[in-house]
Amino acid sequence: MYGVWFYIWPRWDELMNFKVWCDAAIQIFYSLGPGCGGILNMASYNSFTNNNKIDSILVPLCISATSITAGFVVFSVLGFMSHKTGIPVSSVASGGLGLAFVTYPEAISLLPWANFWAILFFLMLFFVGMSSAFVTIEAIITSICDEFPVLRRHKLFITFFTCCIMWACSTIFTTNSGMYWLTLLDCYSVSTSIVLISLVEVTIVGWTYGAKYFLKDIEFMIKKKVSWLWFISWKFSIPVILIAIFIMTIKTDTDITYDGKTFPKWTIDLGWDCCYVSMACIPLYMGYHLLYIEEGDFIQRIFSSFFPSKHWGPVDENTKLKWIREVKLRQVGGKFVKKRPQEILQLITTV
Structure with missing residues (x-):
């Protein structure tokens, strides 16, 4: 509870520190991932009429809520470590990468059944890293295939080659x-x-x-x-x-x-x-x-x-309607077009 209290109790004087605001803003960029292409890539798989406005509100709220919940988890463990070692939470809670790879594992080692909690913790880190890598790799692959459409038929090879390069570059961290x-x-x-x-x-x-x-x-x-x-x-x-x-x-x-x-x-x-x-x-x-x-x-x-x-847009309404019809046709699929032309005609008329 001491760690949780340290987490939720505000220090108003820090609001005058520009670096705090800067670090908070950068953390938002890390959490949401704007500017990296991942959001645009994954959003491109939505349907044309997907409500992007609601997504742009819900996604940041969900991510922020997840971060706040994770903060309770982290600082409860840090409070336990502070209680065990007698070191203040402000000294235990070192920022940066050391928190995830040094301080937190050290705190877990003090818990009962430490091996069990350590396995769960590092599995969590592994899956978080994997989920982030999916979006990153997809952004790279999609960018390459969009810039050079001839390579789309070799998407499997491009994915494998991209993963090999990223693996080779990341070995320096080991x-x-x-x-x-x-x-x-x-x-x-x-x-x-x-x-x-x-x-x-x-x-x-x-x-x-x-x-x-x-x-x-x-x-x-x-x-x-x-x-x-x-x-x-x-x-x-x-x-x-x-x-x-x-x-x-x-x-x-x-x-x-x-x-x-x-x-x-x-x-x-x-x-x-x-x-x-x-x-x-x-x-x-x-x-x-x-x-x-x-x-x-x-x-x-x-x-x-x-x-x-x-x-490139903005386009007139006639062009938009023509484009929507093409999208609807692609969504139905080639086999459907050949076997059921009446349904296609009705669909186009409705649009």
């Missing part, structure tokens, strides 16, 4: 210095770049494609009106918040330590290099698009790149 590498990449390779990537995405939706058109597309899909608050969020609120988070992430950056050892300067530079690699893909593709995709002189290419292309 070495004696593995925890240091994991801490370094955890601090630098994702936190800053994912905020920038999400900022670029919401800017494209809100300003390049247009929040007004995006709102109409969603209303067409769910057959309901959508509040203007969503328009304000996509257009103004979210970009401003993400810019503030991005600036705070860089400004509050400090030297990282693990097990009482401060990382040398060259490792910090390496961490930032890993961060720059993912962010550099954005300007590189922008340059490629301006040079090889857009038409006209340089000024015209820059100007046209700020607007949707002619063969």
Whole structure:
């Protein structure tokens, strides 16, 4: 109960600490996974009329509720460890990766039937990692197959090849210095770049494609009106918040330590290099698009790149109806089309 009380009792003075807000925002990115492509990938398997508005509300609420519940589990064990060792919970509850791989297993070793609880704990970590890997790998595979449609027939080989590369790269974390590498990449390779990537995405939706058109597309899909608050969020609120988070992430950056050892300067530079690699893909593709995709002189290419292309929405109602009919036909399947043409004709007439 001491650990739970430490967990739920607020420290109001920490609200004035910008780093706390920054860490909280980054944790939301880790939990929800925006900017990584996984959400868009998995959502693409929904039906065309799926209520995405409800999903965008329920998913964050469920994830936040899960995190809060997990906090009770973690801090109850940390409170038990504090009681056994006499060390304050504030000292026991070390943040970062050490909490999951050092502090928590050490606390479990003090419980009755420690081996049983240890097996359950590491099985839980294994399945959490596997479920995250499914989404990550699917995002990579779908991106490759969409960019090069000819490879779709070889999806099994691409999946196997992707898993082999990820396995080979992750073996560095199993070495004696593995925890240091994991801490370094955890601090630098994702936190800053994912905020920038999400900022670029919401800017494209809100300003390049247009929040007004995006709102109409969603209303067409769910057959309901959508509040203007969503328009304000996509257009103004979210970009401003993400810019503030991005600036705070860089400004509050400090030297990282693990097990009482401060990382040398060259490792910090390496961490930032890993961060720059993912962010550099954005300007590189922008340059490629301006040079090889857009038409006209340089000024015209820059100007046209700020607007949707002619063969991409928003589309008129006739085109939308034609597209819906094609979707319905694909959903029914080829065999159904050949054997039961009357039902297909009735379906198209209804649409």
